[in-house]
Structure formats: C-alpha cells, structure tokens
Amino acid sequence: EVDEERLIETMEEQAEIGATDDGGLHRLTLSDDDERIRDWLREEMEELGLDVRVDAFGNMFGRREGTEDLDTVLLGSHLDSQPYGGIYDGALGVVAALEFVRGLEEEGIETAHPVEVVNWTNEEGSRYQPAMQGSGVWAGVHDIDEQYDQTDEDGNRFEDELERIGYKGDVPAEPTEEYEAYLELHIEQGPYLEEGDHDVGVVTGIVGFTWGAITYHGEADHTGPTPMEYRSDALVAAADVITQIRRIPGTLGERTVGSTGYIDAKPNSINIIPGEVTFTWGFRDPDDEIVEEAYQRVLAEAEAAAEREGVDWEWEERMRAPAVEFADQCVEAVAGAADDAGYDARRIFSGAGHDATHMTEHMDTGMVFAVSENGKSHSESEYTSWEDCHAAVTTYVNAAYELATE
Amino acid sequence: EVDEERLIETMEEQAEIGATDDGGLHRLTLSDDDERIRDWLREEMEELGLDVRVDAFGNMFGRREGTEDLDTVLLGSHLDSQPYGGIYDGALGVVAALEFVRGLEEEGIETAHPVEVVNWTNEEGSRYQPAMQGSGVWAGVHDIDEQYDQTDEDGNRFEDELERIGYKGDVPAEPTEEYEAYLELHIEQGPYLEEGDHDVGVVTGIVGFTWGAITYHGEADHTGPTPMEYRSDALVAAADVITQIRRIPGTLGERTVGSTGYIDAKPNSINIIPGEVTFTWGFRDPDDEIVEEAYQRVLAEAEAAAEREGVDWEWEERMRAPAVEFADQCVEAVAGAADDAGYDARRIFSGAGHDATHMTEHMDTGMVFAVSENGKSHSESEYTSWEDCHAAVTTYVNAAYELATE
Ligand SMILES: NC(=O)NCCC(=O)O
Numbered sequence: 001e002v003d004e005e006r007l008i009e010t011m012e013e014q015a016e017i018g019a020t021d022d023g024g025l026h027r028l029t030l031s032d033d034d035e036r037i038r039d040w041l042r043e044e045m046e047e048l049g050l051d052v053r054v055d056a057f058g059n060m061f062g063r064r065e066g067t068e069d070l071d072t073v074l075l076g077s078h079l080d081s082q083p084y085g086g087i088y089d090g091a092l093g094v095v096a097a098l099e100f101v102r103g104l105e106e107e108g109i110e111t112a113h114p115v116e117v118v119n120w121t122n123e124e125g126s127r128y129q130p131a132m133q134g135s136g137v138w139a140g141v142h143d144i145d146e147q148y149d150q151t152d153e154d155g156n157r158f159e160d161e162l163e164r165i166g167y168k169g170d171v172p173a174e175p176t177e178e179y180e181a182y183l184e185l186h187i188e189q190g191p192y193l194e195e196g197d198h199d200v201g202v203v204t205g206i207v208g209f210t211w212g213a214i215t216y217h218g219e220a221d222h223t224g225p226t227p228m229e230y231r232s233d234a235l236v237a238a239a240d241v242i243t244q245i246r247r248i249p250g251t252l253g254e255r256t257v258g259s260t261g262y263i264d265a266k267p268n269s270i271n272i273i274p275g276e277v278t279f280t281w282g283f284r285d286p287d288d289e290i291v292e293e294a295y296q297r298v299l300a301e302a303e304a305a306a307e308r309e310g311v312d313w314e315w316e317e318r319m320r321a322p323a324v325e326f327a328d329q330c331v332e333a334v335a336g337a338a339d340d341a342g343y344d345a346r347r348i349f350s351g352a353g354h355d356a357t358h359m360t361e362h363m364d365t366g367m368v369f370a371v372s373e374n375g376k377s378h379s380e381s382e383y384t385s386w387e388d389c390h391a392a393v394t395t396y397v398n399a400a401y402e403l404a405t406e
Numbered sequence: 407e408v409d410e411e412r413l414i415e416t417m418e419e420q421a422e423i424g425a426t427d428d429g430g431l432h433r434l435t436l437s438d439d440d441e442r443i444r445d446w447l448r449e450e451m452e453e454l455g456l457d458v459r460v461d462a463f464g465n466m467f468g469r470r471e472g473t474e475d476l477d478t479v480l481l482g483s484h485l486d487s488q489p490y491g492g493i494y495d496g497a498l499g500v501v502a503a504l505e506f507v508r509g510l511e512e513e514g515i516e517t518a519h520p521v522e523v524v525n526w527t528n529e530e531g532s533r534y535q536p537a538m539q540g541s542g543v544w545a546g547v548h549d550i551d552e553q554y555d556q557t558d559e560d561g562n563r564f565e566d567e568l569e570r571i572g573y574k575g576d577v578p579a580e581p582t583e584e585y586e587a588y589l590e591l592h593i594e595q596g597p598y599l600e601e602g603d604h605d606v607g608v609v610t611g612i613v614g615f616t617w618g619a620i621t622y623h624g625e626a627d628h629t630g631p632t633p634m635e636y637r638s639d640a641l642v643a644a645a646d647v648i649t650q651i652r653r654i655p656g657t658l659g660e661r662t663v664g665s666t667g668y669i670d671a672k673p674n675s676i677n678i679i680p681g682e683v684t685f686t687w688g689f690r691d692p693d694d695e696i697v698e699e700a701y702q703r704v705l706a707e708a709e710a711a712a713e714r715e716g717v718d719w720e721w722e723e724r725m726r727a728p729a730v731e732f733a734d735q736c737v738e739a740v741a742g743a744a745d746d747a748g749y750d751a752r753r754i755f756s757g758a759g760h761d762a763t764h765m766t767e768h769m770d771t772g773m774v775f776a777v778s779e780n781g782k783s784h785s786e787s788e789y790t791s792w793e794d795c796h797a798a799v800t801t802y803v804n805a806a807y808e809l810a811t812e
Pocket residue numbers: 089123124125131132189351352353354628630677
C-alpha cells in the first residue's frame with residue numbers, strides 16, 4: 001500500500017529544487033541545484049535510518065541491512081534533469097525507492113535481503129556525455145579517469161565540478177559486494193502506454209544506441225562578395241547531414257529513431273559564412289546491428305557532405321550502448337505485482353536509455369514504467385497524473401518487496 | 407603623396423583596440439572596445455583641428471571648413487568590426503579620410519569645399535541588424551526610434567547601449583546642410599582584384615540585398631522513445647531550408663549569393679528534439695528583381711519545410727537594400743586618380759554592402775577598393791598588404807582632393 005498523499009508531497013518537494021517558471025525542472029548534473037537535491041536526498045535517507053555512502057563518481061547509496069546473509073537488492077534511479085526538462089523523469093524512480101523503505105519502516109518489516117537506494121550521477125547525458133555515466137562507471141563499462149576528464153560545452157571538467165559540489169565520495173565507484181537484482185521505476189517517455197489505455201508498463205528491455213558529434217571546419221568569409229563556388233560553408237554541410245539523420249531511420253528498422261539535438265555554429269553572425277559547426281547524432285534501435293548500420297550511414301553521409309562543400313571534418317562517437325533484455329525474475333516480479341494490484345499492464349521495450357542498461361552486467365534487472373501523457377518528456381510539458389504515478393509506484397514497491405524477501 | 411610609414415602606424419594603432427589573439431579584430435558595435443576606438447578617433451580628429459560632433463545615433467563627424475560657400479564633401483567609413491573579423495574592414499577607410507586631412511594640414515592646403523570625416527555607427531550589422539544602420543538612419547532610410555529599439559541576441563536595446571558607451575550625441579542624426587559628394591575607401595572583400603592582378607578597384611555600384619530570420623516552433627521531446635512520425639523537429643525544418651538557401655542562387659543570377667550565417671537551437675541538448683530554432687537568410691544580387699525573387703523563394707521553401715515537419719513558423723525581414731549605381735563625377739574622380747598614380751585599376755561592382763549605399767540618396771557617391779588577399783574578409787585571416795593599402799589610400803586621397811577643390 002502506497003500513501004498517495006505522501007507520494008505527491010515528496011514529488012512536489014523535490015520538484016522545487018531547480019524548478020523553472022513554467023513548471024519544469026532545470027537541474028543539470030553537477031550544478032548547484034544538483035548539490036541541493038543531493039543534500040535533500042541524504043537527509044531523506046538518514047531520516048529513514050539508511051546508512052549513506054557516496055562513491056568516487058558521486059553515486060549515492062543508502063543501505064538497509066537484511067535479516068539473512070543474502071545478496072543486496074538495489075533500487076533507484078537519478079535526480080538530475082535535462083535543461084528545461086520535466087519533474088518526473090528520474091525523480092519519480094528515486095522517490096519510489098524511498099517510498100519502499102518508508103513502507104517497510106512504518107510497518108516494521110524486515111527483509112531477508114539487504115536493500116540499497118541509489119541515486120546515479122549524470123543519467124541525462126546532456127551536460128556531459130555519455131548518458132548513464134555514473135552507473136556506467138560503477139558497472140565497469142567506462143574508465144573512471146576518462147570520465148573525470150570529460151568537459152561540458154563551457155570547458156568545465158567533470159571531476160572539478162564533482163568536487164566543487166562536494167560529492168566526490170571516498171568509496172570506490174564499483175560494486176563492492178554481490179547484488180541480487182536492480183529494479184528501477186521511470187516514466188515511459190513514449191506514447192504507447194497511454195495509447196493502449198494501460199495503467200502501467202512492464203519493461204522487458206532497452207534499445208541500444210549510438211551518440212556522436214561531427215565538426216566541420218570550413219572557412220569563415222563574407223557572405224556578400226564571396227562567390228558561391230569559392231565557399232567552404234560548414235553550416236551547409238551540417239544541414240545536409242541533419243536532413244539525412246532525419247531520413248536514415250525510415251530505411252532501417254520499424255523502431256529506429258535518429259536525431260540531431262545539438263548544434264553550434266561559429267562565429268554565428270548573419271553576414272559571415274560559418275567557419276566551424278559542431279552538431280550531434282543519436283540513433284537507437286532494439287537491434288544492435290541496426291544501430292551499427294545507422295552509425296556507418298551517418299559517417300558516410302558526413303563524408304559525402306564534406307566533399308560536396310569542400311570542408312574538413314572530424315567526429316567522435318560519444319556513446320554506444322548495446323540493447324539489453326531484462327531477467328525473467330524481474331519481469332515476472334513486476335508483471336505479478338501489477339496483476340495483483342488489478343492494473344492493466346503492458347509489456348514494453350524502452351526506447352530511452354536507463355541506468356538499468358548497465359546493471360544487466362552485474363545482476364538481474366527489471367523496470368516499471370509510468371504512463372507519460374502524450375508520450376512527452378525532456379520538456380517542461382512532460383506530465384504523468386498522480387493516479388498514474390501511484391499505480392507505477394504501487395507496482396514497483398510490491399515487485400521490490402517480492403525480490404527483497406523471496 | 408601618402409606617407410606609407412605613417413599609414414601603417416595609424417592602422418596598427420587602431421588595430422590594438424579590440425585585437426584578438428590571432429591577429430584579428432573583435433570590436434562589435436556599441437561594445438566597450440567601440441567606445442575606446444571612438445575616443446581614439448575623437449582625439450585624432452581634434453589633433454587635426456577638426457570640429458567634432460556626434461549625432462543622436464552615435465555617428466561621429468569631424469569638420470574642416472572650406473574657403474568658399476560650397477557643399478560639403480563627406481569622407482569616411484566605419485570603425486566597428488565583425489566578431490573575430492579583420493583589422494582592415496572599415497578602419498582602413500576611416501584612416502584614409504584622416505590621412506587626407508593630415509596631408510592638407512601638413513602642406514597647409516585649404517579646399518574650396520568644406521570637408522567632413524565620418525565614422526558611421528554599426529556598419530557591420532552583426533550585433534544589431536540592419537547593417538549600415540547609422541548611415542541608414544542619417545540618410546532617412548530608417549526611423550530612428552525603431553532602430554533605437556532593436557535588441558541584440560542577449561536582449562540589450564540599441565539606445566541603452568549607445569548611452570552606456572557615452573556616444574548618444576546631441577546633434578540630430580540627419581543631413582543638416584547640403585553635401586556635394588561622399589567618398590569611401592574599403593577593402594574589396596572579394597577575389598576579383600587579386601585574381602586580375604590589379605592594384606586598386608574603382609567601384610561602380612553596390613549589390614542589393616535581403617536579410618531575414620525564420621523561427622520554427624516544433625515540440626521539444628525525447629529523442630529516444632518518440633517515434634519518428636510523432637515528431638515536430640524544428641531543426642530538421644531549419645536544415646532543409648539552409649540547404650535550399652545554398653541552392654537558390656544557382657538558379658538565379660550569375661552574381662547571386664545566398665547564405666545562412668546564424669543559427670540558434672533550443673534547448674540544444676543531444677537527446678532533446680529541438681523545440682525552437684531561429685536562423686537567418688541573406689541574399690544579394692546587382693538586380694533588385696532577383697533579390698525579390700530570392701526572398702519569395704526562401705519564404706516558399708520555409709513554408710514547405712514547416713508543412714513537411716509539422717512545425718509552426720514566423721519570419722521577419724531584417725534588411726532590404728536596393729542595388730545602387732555610383733555617380734559619374736565620383737567614379738571618374740577615382741578612375742582618374744588611380745590612372746594619374748600609374749595604378750592598374752579595375753572597375754568593379756561591390757558584392758558587400760557599404761554606408762555608401764545610403765549616401766546615394768543625398769549626394770554623388772563613389773568608392774575605392776583595396777585588394778583583399780584570397781578575397782577573404784569577416785575573418786581573422788582577412789589581409790591586405792601595406793603596398794595595396796597604400797595604393798588604395800593614395801588613389802582615395804587624390805580623388806577626394808579633386809572632389810573637394812574642383
Ligand atoms: N531516460 C532518459 O531520458 N535517459 C537519458 C538518456 C537517454 O537519452 O535515453
């Protein structure tokens with residue numbers, strides 16, 4: 001049983017830290033507001049009697065011992081947000097894990113397995129790439145020193161920012177014990193649950209993806225007296241590839257998506273031919289081979305555009321994550337919990353990346369999705385009704401209980 | 407006779423104010439460095455005994471009386487620069503006008519016509535549009551109050567910035583007497599003089615142009631779980647139009663050019679579908695009808711792209727200047743001066759805009775072009791050899807003398 005009033009209160013409380021004027025959240029990783037929300041979480045966890053630790057990459061854990069010598073069940077998500085993003089993304093999953101512990105405390109229940117609540121560092125991948133960075137370092141997928149050296153668009157080093165907000169902890173960023181399972185709740189961020197009128201989603205896996213950035217080096221010059229055939233226009237080359245990124249998915253899988261989210265042109269003056277343009281690609285698909293194909297295709301398009309426009313180019317892949325399938329144990333725990341509560345649940349493959357991806361390297365993993373109205377997220381108009389939040393958290397809490405006690 | 411040493415010294419002196427690390431100039435209009443270069447000019451003019459006045463739009467004039475009751479000859483250009491632009495653009499023209507007066511002073515020569523040196527406010531049009539703004543207001547082409555209200559990309563109002571740097575003068579920004587002629591020296595900014603191995607250019611007119619900005623309003627959403635057919639991607643629509651802007655000139659005149667110099671995407675995050683994108687167009691041609699045709703075409707392309715991507719759009723034309731032809735009196739004075747000095751001069755139609763455009767409304771107008779190496783400008787690698795500077799200034803000074811004494 002999850003207390004809906006308390007759930008709403010906790011959600012509203014967290015949403016105040018980094019709130020935007022339009023009801024969204026601007027709580028970028030390692031920002032001052034990230035420091036504040038971390039302080040808030042530490043207090044919440046301490047009040048619940050959890051033993052709090054912070055690892056060297058800023059991942060925060062709160063531990064509650066079990067009654068038996070069994071592997072730990074890990075529960076959580078992330079508290080960072082996109083620029084001008086929504087208040088549910090990530091936060092609802094951390095609040096759900098807190099609600100689970102709160103329920104145990106209220107009822108005086110002990111679990112056979114130890115339980116840990118986790119808040120992963122930089123899940124969003126907006127300020128620093130890759131996304132799911134903290135969980136990836138912890139899982140051993142990324143080298144911590146390489147990730148410390150990442151810089152944001154203003155040149156701020158990751159490690160310096162982590163120290164600045166006081167969240168470079170002293171525990172190694174790696175699993176220091178055995179884990180039984182990881183369970184994460186997240187909003188769907190896509191349209192399928194709402195379209196099918198479902199109450200909750202039983203997630204069966206996560207798409208794979210490639211992210212990267214291309215930079216064209218042309219020649220800044222005057223837009224007036226420079227004849228068209230003398231130009232090396234970095235922006236025209238970029239625009240050509242951006243339209244291709246829109247078209248490539250249509251020639252690949254049914255669920256392939258491709259986008260450019262970021263572009264920066266220099267010197268960005270109405271009467272200067274852009275001399276340097278950096279822009280990003282992102283492709284996703286449930287099939288790793290299709291992701292690889294999209295990656296090859298965008299590089300081929302980038303090279304063709306560079307030749308057409310006579311510009312130099314360089315690129316870097318900033319993230320590659322394989323598609324993952326979740327463990328039966330977890331999928332069935334979630335499906336069973338939804339069923340027991342009388343919810344209409346739908347099995348669904350996630351089109352967004354989640355920290356859960358990296359957990360599959362070390363333990364059985366599963367996820368619960370809450371309904372996203374209009375499928376919107378990464379936007380201030382992201383919305384999940386309190387009723388849908390409650391259905392997902394109820395499913396989550398009962399599935400977690402099953403995993404922690406079985 | 408122009409003293410080459412002194413010319414170089416003066417050019418180097420002005421280039422220190424707003425100098426970039428890579429030998430260029432970053433002296434945006436109404437910036438602190440614009441204030442400094444104006445202070446420098448005021449001092450130079452006062453030292454030459456000129457009577458200095460600043461008008462309500464910041465245009466600076468330095469007057470030297472003539473011996474007869476004749477109309478004034480106006481000489482000058484602009485001291486503002488592009489972002490990371492070059493040290494010659496504009497500045498060489500103001501320095502040439504100063505050199506003319508310096509020569510008169512040294513030789514103790516009086517002219518029949520009064521002479522004024524002018525530095526126009528915001529010729530570049532990068533920080534605030536339109537370009538040639540100060541000369542346009544002065545000539546009565548633009549309404550001063552509308553121009554005061556222009557804002558830069560950070561929202562700073564033009565008039566506030568003009569007051570901030572202390573250059574909102576008390577003289578009305580309009581011709582307060584009769585003018586005989588305007589003569590301006592500028593670097594070519596195109597490749598033709600160098601390609602033909604010419605020493606100097608005799609400018610016969612200036613292309614017309616249209617500038618504007620288009621904003622697409624799509625929907626910010628997640629780049630992963632949002633199916634391709636659900637998207638309203640403002641950046642894909644913009645990219646489509648940018649590639650068309652590159653192609654339109656090829657279907658119009660021989661000298662038509664078209665470019666996008668500026669783009670801004672929001673919220674600019676690798677995993678958010680861009681919700682709002684603003685970008686610019688610029689088209690030029692010696693034929694006003696072709697400029698109009700390009701304008702119609704870009705709006706048609708913009709509408710088609712909006713429909714394809716399902717985004718809303720708005721646009722504004724930020725500048726429209728007609729093509730102009732210069733007066734015989736001035737063209738012949740320049741051609742004669744080049745000839746007399748033994749230079750190989752070429753007649754040329756300017757592909758860049760100049761304050762001279764607006765002067766044609768009130769007086770006979772002409773221009774001298776200095777050779778631009780590789781035709782480059784609006785870039786730190788803009789370059790004109792001192793020899794070519796000297797040839798152009800010598801031509802200019804002698805043509806100005808002809809106009810001021812005849
Ligand atoms: N769930 C989520 O929005 N994660 C951020 C990384 C991604 O773009 O998938």
